[in-house]
Amino acid sequence: MSLITRGLRVCYGSSLPAIALTSTANKFRPFCRTYSVTQKQVPKKMAAERTLPQIFKFVDKNAESYKALLKEAVAIPSVSCDPKYRDDCVRMVHWMQDKLQEVGASTELRDVGYQTIDDKQIKLPPVLIGSLGNVPTKNTICVYGHLDVQPALKSDGWETEPFDLQERNGKLYGRGSTDDKGPVLGWLHAINAYKGIGEELPVNLKFIFECMEESGSEGLDELLMEKLKPEGFFDNVDYVCISDNYWLGTTKPCITYGLRGISYYFLEVECAKMDLHSGVYGGTVHEAMSDLIYLMNTLVDKDGKILITDVYKSVAPLVESEKKLYNSIDFDPEAYRQSIAAHKLAHNGVKEQLLMHRWRYPSLSLHGIEGAAFQPGAKTVIPGKVIGKFSIRIVPNQEPEEIEQLVFDYINKKWAERGSPNKMRITAQSGRAWTENPNHPHYQAAARATKLIYQTDPDMSREGGSIPVTITLQEASSRNVLLLPMGAGDDMAHSQNEKLNVRNYIEGIKLFAAYLYEVGILPK
Ligand SMILES: C[C@H](N)C(=O)N[C@@H](Cc1c[nH]cn1)C(=O)O
Numbered sequence: 001m002s003l004i005t006r007g008l009r010v011c012y013g014s015s016l017p018a019i020a021l022t023s024t025a026n027k028f029r030p031f032c033r034t035y036s037v038t039q040k041q042v043p044k045k046m047a048a049e050r051t052l053p054q055i056f057k058f059v060d061k062n063a064e065s066y067k068a069l070l071k072e073a074v075a076i077p078s079v080s081c082d083p084k085y086r087d088d089c090v091r092m093v094h095w096m097q098d099k100l101q102e103v104g105a106s107t108e109l110r111d112v113g114y115q116t117i118d119d120k121q122i123k124l125p126p127v128l129i130g131s132l133g134n135v136p137t138k139n140t141i142c143v144y145g146h147l148d149v150q151p152a153l154k155s156d157g158w159e160t161e162p163f164d165l166q167e168r169n170g171k172l173y174g175r176g177s178t179d180d181k182g183p184v185l186g187w188l189h190a191i192n193a194y195k196g197i198g199e200e201l202p203v204n205l206k207f208i209f210e211c212m213e214e215s216g217s218e219g220l221d222e223l224l225m226e227k228l229k230p231e232g233f234f235d236n237v238d239y240v241c242i243s244d245n246y247w248l249g250t251t252k253p254c255i256t257y258g259l260r261g262i263s264y265y266f267l268e269v270e271c272a273k274m275d276l277h278s279g280v281y282g283g284t285v286h287e288a289m290s291d292l293i294y295l296m297n298t299l300v301d302k303d304g305k306i307l308i309t310d311v312y313k314s315v316a317p318l319v320e321s322e323k324k325l326y327n328s329i330d331f332d333p334e335a336y337r338q339s340i341a342a343h344k345l346a347h348n349g350v351k352e353q354l355l356m357h358r359w360r361y362p363s364l365s366l367h368g369i370e371g372a373a374f375q376p377g378a379k380t381v382i383p384g385k386v387i388g389k390f391s392i393r394i395v396p397n398q399e400p401e402e403i404e405q406l407v408f409d410y411i412n413k414k415w416a417e418r419g420s421p422n423k424m425r426i427t428a429q430s431g432r433a434w435t436e437n438p439n440h441p442h443y444q445a446a447a448r449a450t451k452l453i454y455q456t457d458p459d460m461s462r463e464g465g466s467i468p469v470t471i472t473l474q475e476a477s478s479r480n481v482l483l484l485p486m487g488a489g490d491d492m493a494h495s496q497n498e499k500l501n502v503r504n505y506i507e508g509i510k511l512f513a514a515y516l517y518e519v520g521i522l523p524k
């Protein structure tokens with residue numbers, strides 16, 4: 001049985017049939033088991049009392065060099081969604097391979113084939129895998145991160161060049177600073193700090209770094225399930241850790257045990273083979289843009305309720321015990337609203353509702369229209385072809401294939417109602433939601449590490465975003481997976497002026513070092 005679920009599904013409007021690719025069920029794992037931690041390794045604990053303070057000092061002393069390395073990484077515009085930057089993505093992977101080798105890891109680049117864009121085959125960047133240490137008595141952590149970034153242009157509204165990391169008021173501004181180059185480099189620096197003070201690493205490490213996460217992690221599931229797993233890559237992995245998300249707010253650290261999945265759609269309408277002068281052709285053709293706007297406007301209402309038939313049907317029911325969890329989470333809706341200068345929050349700004357709609361209910365967002373005259377100026381063409389982009393963040397119990405089918409059926413129905421003679425086509429690319437058991441000793445180890453660095457117990461959070469490979473890593477390794485965020489809730493990943501606070505970067509490196517130590521003393 002194949003466990004690969006992220007394929008491109010295509011559905012044509014009008015007379016053309018829908019083509020469905022195969023996929024498997026998304027198994028929602030309720031976090032009902034509890035574990036007790038036996039942390040009896042007193043001599044090792046005493047060693048930590050010496051080791052970790054030395055590491056922390058080392059990290060503070062080397063802060064400037066950590067910023068310099070992040071500047072180097074940010075300078076490589078590894079934008080995965082635009083093939084124009086594909087060489088930069090490859091360069092980014094090679095750059096990271098050198099850095100991993102410098103800290104002593106053995107590395108390998110794995111080919112994951114091609115992607116198809118506009119009927120053209122484009123080579124995917126290789127996936128970097130590595131390993132450091134192979135001591136049978138030590139626990140082994142598999143670390144995943146991504147080296148690609150979202151697109152960014154200064155003209156989007158950045159204060160400075162997005163690919164030139166700039167420090168202002170204790171913040172490091174640059175595309176990828178928090179998502180995900182800062183956290184990925186954090187692992188390197190934590191390893192280097194152990195070396196720097198002459199201490200052995202407390203764990204063995206395995207690495208998986210890809211450069212296509214922002215574009216659906218194409219090829220990665222296949223590599224994990226069909227190559228790395230049969231080859232035994234996961235055989236001695238005890239824990240999986242990912243640092244690729246953010247705290248909920250700006251002051252309280254979090255550890256994350258759930259992600260929404262994503263089902264991303266490209267909705268294409270074509271009325272002519274080329275763009276047309278609206279003075280010459282306006283009034284004589286059925287315009288593609290009008291059809292597209294009509295379709296896109298049927299997807300979601302003004303309050304964010306998704307209008308696609310039956311889309312909420314399979315959402316995991318809300319139970320009393322879960323309801324209570326939201327009360328205790330440290331989240332200030334008004335501070336959140338102000339941080340993005342939103343006019344008004346949905347759900348009347350009620351904390352519990354906001355958290356639930358971010359973590360455990362699906363949401364639909366309209367992202368943009370390719371082919372529209374979006375540049376400034378009064379361009380007067382009728383676009384010949386437009387592609388509307390929207391996505392649904394999917395949640396536990398919602399299968400990507402089920403959601404895709406509902407969307408295809410709904411769009412086909414609306415298209416038939418529209419009665420347009422134009423050509424319509426919809427394609428989808430999806431990744432599953434993920435949840436984990438936060439009562440596991442792995443989470444308790446990460447919580448102890450967090451408390452040591454930030455002097456407060458972390459919130460156990462879920463995340464509205466998606467990291468498509470997380471559930472695959474859970475399945476491939478059959479091990480507990482944990483998300484350990486470095487950045488703050490106002491880092492503005494994907495947005496203009498993305499940043500990583502210097503404090504989060506430096507304390508994050510210490511956090512990773514403390515986490516390695518804490519996992520190192522978990523019973524083998
Ligand atoms: C949470 C993570 N840092 C992230 O930003 N993930 C992206 C993944 C994605 C999937 N398709 C496109 N990007 C996200 O949640 O948007």
Ligand SMILES: [Zn+2]
Nearest residue numbers: 179214493494
């Ligand atoms: Zn991202």
Ligand SMILES: [Zn+2]
Nearest residue numbers: 146179180244
């Ligand atoms: Zn990311």
